[in-house]
Amino acid sequence: EPIHRLADLIRRSRYLVAFTGAGASTESGLPDFRSSQGLWRRVPQRMASIEFMERHFDEFVAFYRQRITALDGVQPSRVHRILAKWEEAGLLKAVITQNVDGLHQLPGSRQVIPLHGDLRTCRCQRCGRIYPSEAFLADPYCACGGRLRPNVVLFGEPLPADAWARARSEAARCDLMLAVGSSLEVYPAASLPEMVARRSATGEAALVIINRDPTPLDAWARMVTREAAGDVLERVDRQLSPAGSR
Numbered sequence: 001e002p003i004h005r006l007a008d009l010i011r012r013s014r015y016l017v018a019f020t021g022a023g024a025s026t027e028s029g030l031p032d033f034r035s036s037q038g039l040w041r042r043v044p045q046r047m048a049s050i051e052f053m054e055r056h057f058d059e060f061v062a063f064y065r066q067r068i069t070a071l072d073g074v075q076p077s078r079v080h081r082i083l084a085k086w087e088e089a090g091l092l093k094a095v096i097t098q099n100v101d102g103l104h105q106l107p108g109s110r111q112v113i114p115l116h117g118d119l120r121t122c123r124c125q126r127c128g129r130i131y132p133s134e135a136f137l138a139d140p141y142c143a144c145g146g147r148l149r150p151n152v153v154l155f156g157e158p159l160p161a162d163a164w165a166r167a168r169s170e171a172a173r174c175d176l177m178l179a180v181g182s183s184l185e186v187y188p189a190a191s192l193p194e195m196v197a198r199r200s201a202t203g204e205a206a207l208v209i210i211n212r213d214p215t216p217l218d219a220w221a222r223m224v225t226r227e228a229a230g231d232v233l234e235r236v237d238r239q240l241s242p243a244g245s246r
């Protein structure tokens with residue numbers, strides 16, 4: 001039974017790291033990008049590019065204003081809550097996330113490595129000053145006259161160097177990585193589970209993929225499950241914490 005096997009892998013791991021994508025937040029009501037209900041099925045992905053921001057600033061602002069206001073009142077999912085609980089219990093060492101919704105931090109995850117930035121803040125493209133995203137909703141210009149933009153990584157931009165360095169070192173150090181709710185198609189982020197898959201050839205690490213749709217790394221994973229991530233983690237959590245200690 002996959003749930004037993006996964007609970008076993010987690011119990012026996014010495015350094016467990018999670019790698020999450022938009023599928024960690026769909027249960028919270030936020031759409032993912034590439035599944036049949038995904039955002040990039042409705043709007044072109046280039047709206048999230050640096051080039052689009054530079055050429056069509058007004059449309060870019062309208063698009064990101066919607067994405068920012070969509071976060072209003074959104075609650076963490078079972079995935080966010082259980083990963084936070086596992087970190088608190090010392091079972092999980094870090095969460096590397098591609099998500100910009102801030103939902104891992106809400107239920108208490110502390111070792112969160114945001115590879116793609118943070119939609120809850122914005123920054124000036126000219127002077128670099130950081131504001132809460134409310135500033136971007138009210139008036140997308142900085143006190144210096146520069147354009148404000150969400151504090152996220154746009155297509156065509158490099159990842160933040162500090163987050164990238166930390167994430168690479170966690171991926172190199174872990175002996176078990178759970179990839180949760182990600183198509184594992186976007187690079188360089190996907191090179192982290194790929195690195196773990198490569199290390200699994202020598203038996204020093206294993207990759208587990210929890211994702212509804214197939215991913216390009218499925219063939220290299222120790223285990224793949226296509227069940228809803230919240231269900232999987234909830235059932236594994238029950239195996240890990242015997243009744244009474246929950």
Ligand code: OAD
Binds near residue numbers: 154210227
């Ligand atoms: P994707 O939309 O590419 O992948 C999300 C995956 O989660 C899909 O394969 C779904 O099948 C799966 N999924 C959705 N809900 C699920 C659930 N409840 N249980 C299990 N699986 C579920 O999203 P990401 O991989 O996060 O980047 O995309 C990576 C990056 O591409 C994003 O960070 C963003 C995007 O464009 C930038 O904007 C730079």
